[in-house]
Amino acid sequence: MTAPALVSIEGASLVRGGQTVLSGVSLAVRPGRIVTIVGPNGAGKSTLVKVALGLLAPDSGKVTRAEGMVVGYVPQSLNVEPTLPLSVRRFLSMAAPRASRPEQEAALERVGAGHVLGRQVVQLSGGELQRVMLARAVLRRPRLLVLDEPVGGVDMAGQAEIYDLIADFARTQGTGVLMVSHDLHVVMAATDEVVCLNRHVCCAGHPEAVSRHPEYLALFGARVANSLAVYTHVHDHQHLADGSVGGTEHGHGPGCSHHG
Numbered sequence: 001m002t003a004p005a006l007v008s009i010e011g012a013s014l015v016r017g018g019q020t021v022l023s024g025v026s027l028a029v030r031p032g033r034i035v036t037i038v039g040p041n042g043a044g045k046s047t048l049v050k051v052a053l054g055l056l057a058p059d060s061g062k063v064t065r066a067e068g069m070v071v072g073y074v075p076q077s078l079n080v081e082p083t084l085p086l087s088v089r090r091f092l093s094m095a096a097p098r099a100s101r102p103e104q105e106a107a108l109e110r111v112g113a114g115h116v117l118g119r120q121v122v123q124l125s126g127g128e129l130q131r132v133m134l135a136r137a138v139l140r141r142p143r144l145l146v147l148d149e150p151v152g153g154v155d156m157a158g159q160a161e162i163y164d165l166i167a168d169f170a171r172t173q174g175t176g177v178l179m180v181s182h183d184l185h186v187v188m189a190a191t192d193e194v195v196c197l198n199r200h201v202c203c204a205g206h207p208e209a210v211s212r213h214p215e216y217l218a219l220f221g222a223r224v225a226n227s228l229a230v231y232t233h234v235h236d237h238q239h240l241a242d243g244s245v246g247g248t249e250h251g252h253g254p255g256c257s258h259h260g
């Protein structure tokens with residue numbers, strides 16, 4: 001039986017400044033599942049995240065969240081008043097007052113930012129701040145983790161590390177994850193479901209199926225999409241010298257549309 005959704009959005013539409021930002025958008029995040037929203041700039045990704053969080057109400061459609069659910073949210077950016085003294089320790093305590101200092105230290109260690117606990121938030125680099133914001137969200141022990149471009153400003157090696165951490169969190173804690181990302185290469189591998197958004201849902205489903213969908217190809221270009229298909233393909237068959245394929249048995253995901 002499928003677990004009930006932590007958050008579910010059904011047919012949400014939203015108009016802002018005379019333009020349709022979201023049109024009939026639906027998605028659901030279940031415990032332990034990672035749903036990733038991809039789409040070009042201005043596609044409505046951040047808006048959709050805010051609708052999921054209840055920060056914005058859609059003009060029509062329905063949003064349902066599990067009752068009393070703790071949510072950890074990592075916004076796309078954070079505006080810290082430069083004159084306001086705010087240490088990382090205090091910043092973490094504000095979101096998770098019950099977390100002890102060793103817990104704070106452990107959370108920062110896990111995201112590769114163990115060295116910044118005593119620093120001021122305004123002194124952090126972009127990548128360090130992203131890591132601290134992830135630690136802060138995780139310290140709340142959320143049932144749902146919502147991440148708007150969680151690796152913005154993080155270096156390449158750090159990006160894979162952070163996605164691994166997010167996936168580990170979903171698998172071991174049963175946390176549902178809703179995230180926005182432009183990092184299609186990495187995300188495809190660490191995602192259960194992709195929602196390709198361009199104000200409406202162009203296509204959605206298993207990453208491999210989405211990467212082959214005509215609307216996805218039209219949005220992101222065949223070159224990028226093909227490299228993703230290769231990246232995510234479980235290549236456990238052999239190409240024989242005569243050009244034929246041997247040992248073609250391999251696992252198919254639920255949305256996998258090819259055969260053989």
Ligand SMILES: Nc1ncnc2c1ncn2[C@@H]1O[C@H](COP(=O)(O)OP(=O)(O)OP(=O)(O)O)[C@@H](O)[C@H]1O
Nearest residue numbers: 016017018021039040041042043044045046047048
């Ligand atoms: N309050 C508002 N008034 C007018 N337009 C708005 C408002 N909020 C959002 N928009 C418009 O809605 C569109 C979607 O914005 P949103 O920030 O959700 O996109 P996004 O997919 O997250 O973009 P990016 O990848 O650039 O972060 C944009 O064109 C934006 O200008």
